[in-house]
Amino acid sequence: MTIDREKAIEQLSQIRxxxxxxxxxxxxxxxxxxxxxxxxxxxxLKILNEAGEALRDDAAxxxxxxxxxxxxxxxxxxxxSDEFKSIIxxxxxxxxxxxxxxRGAYAVFTAWxxxxxxxxxxxxxxxxxxxxxxxxxxDTAKPADTAKKPLAFMIKGVSRAFMxxxxxxxxxxxxxxxxxxxxxxxxxxxxxxxxxxxxxx
Amino acid sequence: xxxxxRKKGADYVTVxxxxxxxxxxxxARQYINDASSxxxxxxxxxxxxxxxxxxKSFRGPELLAQAAEEFAFRELSKYFEKNGITEPRERIxxxxxxxxxxxxxxxxxxxxxxxxxxxxxxxxVDEGWVKKWGKRDNPVNYIGQGxxxxxxxxxxxxKLGSFAVREEQSIVCGQPASKFTISATRQGxxx
Numbered sequence: 001m002t003i004d005r006e007k008a009i010e011q012l013s014q015i016r017x018x019x020x021x022x023x024x025x026x027x028x029x030x031x032x033x034x035x036x037x038x039x040x041x042x043x044x045l046k047i048l049n050e051a052g053e054a055l056r057d058d059a060a061x062x063x064x065x066x067x068x069x070x071x072x073x074x075x076x077x078x079x080x081s082d083e084f085k086s087i088i089x090x091x092x093x094x095x096x097x098x099x100x101x102x103r104g105a106y107a108v109f110t111a112w113x114x115x116x117x118x119x120x121x122x123x124x125x126x127x128x129x130x131x132x133x134x135x136x137x138x139d140t141a142k143p144a145d146t147a148k149k150p151l152a153f154m155i156k157g158v159s160r161a162f163m164x165x166x167x168x169x170x171x172x173x174x175x176x177x178x179x180x181x182x183x184x185x186x187x188x189x190x191x192x193x194x195x196x197x198x199x200x201x
Numbered sequence: 202x203x204x205x206x207r208k209k210g211a212d213y214v215t216v217x218x219x220x221x222x223x224x225x226x227x228x229a230r231q232y233i234n235d236a237s238s239x240x241x242x243x244x245x246x247x248x249x250x251x252x253x254x255x256x257k258s259f260r261g262p263e264l265l266a267q268a269a270e271e272f273a274f275r276e277l278s279k280y281f282e283k284n285g286i287t288e289p290r291e292r293i294x295x296x297x298x299x300x301x302x303x304x305x306x307x308x309x310x311x312x313x314x315x316x317x318x319x320x321x322x323x324x325x326v327d328e329g330w331v332k333k334w335g336k337r338d339n340p341v342n343y344i345g346q347g348x349x350x351x352x353x354x355x356x357x358x359x360k361l362g363s364f365a366v367r368e369e370q371s372i373v374c375g376q377p378a379s380k381f382t383i384s385a386t387r388q389g390x391x392x
Contacts, residue, residue, distance in 0.1 A: 013224035013231070017240075022323040023301030023308065031243040031329050033304035036236040036272050043249065043268040050259040059256070066248035074242040113239045116229030134228045136237055 003091045003103040005110075005118065011087045012111035028077030037113070037136035044153065045140055060153060064181075067157025072176045075158065075165055078108055098166045099124060105162050106130070115155050115194070125167040130159050132194040138187035150183040152194050157181070163198045177201060216291040218280065218298040233303075234283075236276055243329025250326060250341055262343045269347025270354070270361060273299075277355035289356055296352040305348060312353060316384040319349045319366070324379055327372035340371035342379060349381055362388050 017025050017032060025032040044063055051059040078084055079101055088104035103119055110116050115135035122128050137152045150156075160181040168175020178201060185195035220233050230237045253261035277296055286292055293310050300308045306324035311317045321327075326342045346366040353364040365386050370376045 009226070009229070013226070016222055017304075018220070019301035019304045021307075023304065023306040024323055024325060024328065025304035028242075031304065031325055031332070032240050033242075033246060033325050034231075034233065034238050034240055035303055035305075036233075036276060037230075037239050038237070038275075039268050039272040040239070040241070040249075042271060043253075043265055046264040046268060047252065047256060047259075047261060050261075050264060051256070052259075055259070059252070062248070062252045062255070066245050066252065069248055070242050070245035073244050110229045111224070113224075113229065113231035113237065134230070136230070136239060139237070 002093055002096075003088065003100050003107065005103070005107050008087055008091065008104060008107035009111045012083070012108055015083060015111075028074055028081050030074050030077055037139065040154070041137060041140045044137070044151065056149075060149075063153035064157040067154040068161045068176070069157075070154075071158030071161030072164055073173070075105060075162055076172050079105060079165070084108065102128070102162060102166050105165075109158065114158070115152075117155065117194075126200065128159070128163055128198040130155070130196040130198070132187075132196070133192075135187070135194060138194065140188065149189075150186045150194075151188045152183055152186055152196070155194060155196055156183050159196045160198050160201075216286070216294040216298070218295050218302050219284075220302060234276075234280065238303075243325060243332060246326055246344065247329045247333045250330065250343060253343055254341060265343040266347035266350070266366075269344040270351035271347075273348045273351030274355050274361055275351075277352055281355060292356040293352075296356060300348060300352070305345065308345075308349070310349065310352065310356075312356065312383065316364070316382070317353070318383060319381040321345060321372070321379040321381075322377070324372050327379060330373050336375050337373055339374070340368035340379070341373055342368055342371065345379065346381065349383060353383055360388065362386060 019025050047059050048056055092100040099122060106118050115132040117130050117132040120129050120131050132155055135152060135155060137154055160179040163179040164175045165172055168178040179198050180201040181196055181198045183196050185191040187194055223232050253265035281292055297308050297310060304325050306321045309320045324342055324345060326344050346368055349366045350364045354361055363386055365384050367382050369380045369382055371379045
């Protein structure tokens with residue numbers, strides 16, 4: 001069996017959380033928040049604008065790094081969660097567990113509102129190409145006023161982190177940083193979709 | 202002073218933030234009421250906060266607080282209008298409830314005409330920071346500060362930027378609760 005993406009997204013997208021009596025959302029081994037996407041976009045743009053040309057790449061790298069750690073630690077928590085095991089687990093082919101787990105992780109990525117993203121090319125242990133057909137990080141760029149540089153730092157960071165989890169040089173939690181990611185296309189750049197190429201660092 | 206009284210009684214009903222959540226498959230977006238929303242973890246929030254803190258030379262903490270102020274103001278103002286909530290006491294309770302709903306923490310707000318105070322007994326930013334890196338010497342809850350300012354502006358129908366919030370003590374520094382002072386800015390005083 002392989003991942004039934006539509007079915008997985010349909011089921012995963014129905015999972016709801018809310019703060020407990022302490023106003024916190026403990027889940028997947030971390031504390032979760034569910035802020036509006038506009039908050040995250042707003043801060044990214046503010047900090048990039050304020051950084052200016054000289055420090056723009058440094059700020060962008062730190063935005064990606066935040067997503068990389070998020071994807072590595074929370075991604076690990078998600079693929080080991082009861083929710084993932086009950087919905088994605090039965091779809092995983094024992095012959096291709098890592099590949100199917102990765103594809104399942106992108107079903108989560110899609111269902112929980114990060115990006116409508118899927119793997120379009122996977123060379124196990126070496127390379128992954130992801131396409132995102134809609135993502136909140138592109139919301140800040142209007143069609144007539146596209147960004148000059150890519151803005152999907154979250155998808156970049158999480159994508160390389162997912163490869164770190166699956167094929168890192170060392171198993172979790174010591175394999176972070178095995179892979180790097182380049183964003184080669186972006187809706188915010190005027191392309192029809194975002195494209196992310198993950199290769200060994 | 203808002204709220205005028207918080208005493209529990211037979212006729213006292215706490216007003217809570219109520220959310221309609223749905224997934225839009227065409228865009229793959231999750232919505233809380235009509236706001237596109239997304240799960241993020243304390244690793245992400247902590248590193249974004251660290252980025253803001255590292256960027257003090259170009260107003261990083263202020264920018265992060267501003268982004269939070271804008272979202273609290275926008276979402277709460279829309280909610281109050283849509284649900285016909287006009288009483289300050291009820292608005293404050295909704296703001297407190299919304300803070301917990303999105304996982305930012307448990308908060309109590311008190312507002313006077315020109316300012317007020319807030320207390321957080323639990324905080325996503327502080328507890329996330331401590332989980333990731335341990336305690337630190339200085340407050341770092343810029344998201345919480347911004348949220349409080351935006352909530353106060355929405356509660357009082359003031360403009361963005363009308364309130365300034367200062368974190369006086371903090372869970373991240375080892376205190377049992379984070380405490381904030383709220384004061385009207387020059388812009389707020391003139392409004």
